[in-house]
Amino acid sequence: MVQAIVTDIEGTTSSLSFVKEVLFPYSARELPGFVRAHGQRPEVRQLLDEARQVAGGALDDGQLVATLLRWIEEDRKLGPLKGLQGLLWEAGYRQGDFQGHVYEDVPRRLREWKERGLRLYVYSSGSVHAQKLLFGHTRFGDLTPLFSGYFDTGVGGKREVASYAAIVKELGLPAAQVLFLSDVREELDAAAAAGLRTACLLRGEGPTVDPGPHPEARSFDDVHP
Numbered sequence: 001m002v003q004a005i006v007t008d009i010e011g012t013t014s015s016l017s018f019v020k021e022v023l024f025p026y027s028a029r030e031l032p033g034f035v036r037a038h039g040q041r042p043e044v045r046q047l048l049d050e051a052r053q054v055a056g057g058a059l060d061d062g063q064l065v066a067t068l069l070r071w072i073e074e075d076r077k078l079g080p081l082k083g084l085q086g087l088l089w090e091a092g093y094r095q096g097d098f099q100g101h102v103y104e105d106v107p108r109r110l111r112e113w114k115e116r117g118l119r120l121y122v123y124s125s126g127s128v129h130a131q132k133l134l135f136g137h138t139r140f141g142d143l144t145p146l147f148s149g150y151f152d153t154g155v156g157g158k159r160e161v162a163s164y165a166a167i168v169k170e171l172g173l174p175a176a177q178v179l180f181l182s183d184v185r186e187e188l189d190a191a192a193a194a195g196l197r198t199a200c201l202l203r204g205e206g207p208t209v210d211p212g213p214h215p216e217a218r219s220f221d222d223v224h225p
């Protein structure tokens with residue numbers, strides 16, 4: 001019945017602590033130097049201009065960097081910030097400063113599901129570039145060949161019903177044939193409201209989540225598509 005699985009990253013395939021204690025601090029540390037060194041590159045300039053617009057003012061680069069650092073601290077899921085973080089993390093992955101964390105059940109089950117003919121997708125607030133970097137640099141090797149596609153906030157926010165409707169439209173499948181995996185109740189509620197099947201990952205890290213009506217899974221081993 002399920003033809004495709006769409007998975008969240010942080011708290012679902014990967015630990016909260018990897019994102020909050022490795023990726024976010026790395027991006028905060030590297031951002032000022034990166035803007036000084038690469039701020040004139042067209043794709044960087046464009047993201048900085050978009051961030052300036054979101055900030056709503058004519059900020060100079062120093063003020064803008066301070067705003068971006070505050071957004072990182074506040075874990076704001078803003079497109080231009082996520083785009084810049086993807087570019088910052090690229091150097092970290094390539095230099096081997098860190099690897100993308102995935103729980104051990106993740107590659108095992110993703111491979112099994114793909115072999116069974118299921119199509120696999122990612123939907124994260126992190127940019128598509130950042131998603132590919134994370135799955136491309138894990139201790140289990142490059143997992144990107146397992147995925148048929150990636151979605152970020154370009155399709156809409158993860159707590160908005162319309163985002164899941166847009167994803168299933170893009171997949172060309174009835175919503176009821178798509179399973180969404182996440183650790184965040186509001187994301188699962190939005191996906192269910194759009195007609196997707198859901199499962200709530202309870203990895204035992206971070207605050208306790210009330211899964212509400214969504215089937216619970218302690219790992220991908222508990223997910224039975």
Ligand SMILES: CSCCC(=O)C(=O)COP(=O)(O)O
Pocket residue numbers: 008009010011019023077082085123124125126127130131134158
């Ligand atoms: C793509 S890895 C970095 C994840 C990230 O930046 C983030 O904000 C986590 O968002 P998610 O939607 O995966 O919870």
Ligand SMILES: [Mg+2]
Pocket residue numbers: 008009010011012182183184
């Ligand atoms: Mg999550």
